[in-house]
Amino acid sequence: MTTVTSADGTEIAYDSAGIGPALVLVDGAMCYRAAGPMRPLAALLTSAFTVLTYDRRGRGESGDTQPYAAEREVEDLQAVMRAAGGRAALYAMSSGGALALATAAADPGVTGLVLYEPPFLGGDKEYTARLGELLAAGRRGDAVELFMTTVGVPAPVIAGMRGGPGWSTLEAIAPTLAYDDTLLGDGRVPGELPVSVPMLVVSGTASPAAMQQAAQATAAAFPTAEHRSLAGQTHDVQPDALAPIMIDFLLG
Structure with a gap:
């Protein structure tokens, strides 16, 4: 485990493994490096990428300087990208997609995006x-x-x-x-964000219809995005189903 210091002084914990271009994995709600889907996925990607997994602020071994603002989480992710040389693709799961989109809009070092079922469901x-x-x-x-x-x-x-x-x-x-609720805002797809990097939005055919529709709407909102369905997958997507299409999209 290594740490990097974010703009407000918060220590952000991360791991790095593999070879190749940098890829940062961004968790959704209630997940972090030691508890969630990213470690199994990272293990399947390290032959193609230098994969960075990190604890979002307030989780795992990262700090949580107050007061919270969505901009601070963007700065955290940018700090992890700097640790990888300043340029990286981003993969984000669920509500982490809102953070990845905001970071791509703010940082020209983002080289590509893969989002799995970002829950832009209209807010509650x-x-x-x-x-x-x-x-x-x-x-x-x-x-x-x-x-x-x-x-x-x-x-x-x-x-x-x-x-x-x-x-x-x-x-x-x-x-x-x-924090995740804040990042999702009013629950609408943030199509006004100036995101122009190649983007793949993925959903599972066994996920609820609303999640599939949200993924399709996210892809439709950005001119450089495309949508793909994974047969038989739910919101708890299996790493071996996701990793090959990530490699193909980001390196193809």
């Missing part, structure tokens, strides 16, 4: 308000449960998780749920 003001209330009251476990319920995790599964040993880890990063 009730969720935003309730999440803020729970976090302000220190009810982190309830905030995690609210998020999981909102994304469709069945109640019995959540109840089982709350009694498990990993729940405290989820509670520790619960405040970052508000």
Whole structure:
């Protein structure tokens, strides 16, 4: 593990492995290097890229300087890119797609984008308000449960998780749920962003229709973007299904 210092002094932890052009993997909500989909995916990409995985602020081994602003997360990602030489492609999962798009709009060092099911679903003001209330009251476990319920995790599964040993880890990063909500804004595709690098937006044919439609709408909003469907994949996409199309798109 290595750290890089972001513009506001926050230490951001990252790992780097592989050979080739730089590729930074950007997690979605509730994930970080040690808990989420990026390490298995990185293992399949290191033969083609120098792959950087990092802990977004407030997660894992990264710091969390307050107050939060979406611009600070963009600066964090830019700092990781600088550690890779200043130029990198970005792969982003779910709500990490909003961060990747904002960074591509702000930094000419972004060479390409691959987004998997960015959840531009129109926003949910009730969720935003309730999440803020729970976090302000220190009810982190309830905030995690609210998020999981909102994304469709069945109640019995959540109840089982709350009694498990990993729940405290989820509670520790619960405040970052508000960060992702902030990045997603009003929930609309940010088609006004000046993003002109090659972009691939991917969705799974077994994902909910709304997620597939959001991916298609994201691709349609940017002139350099294309959409691709992965047969049989859900929002929990399998690395061996995703890695080959990433390599083909970014290096082809």
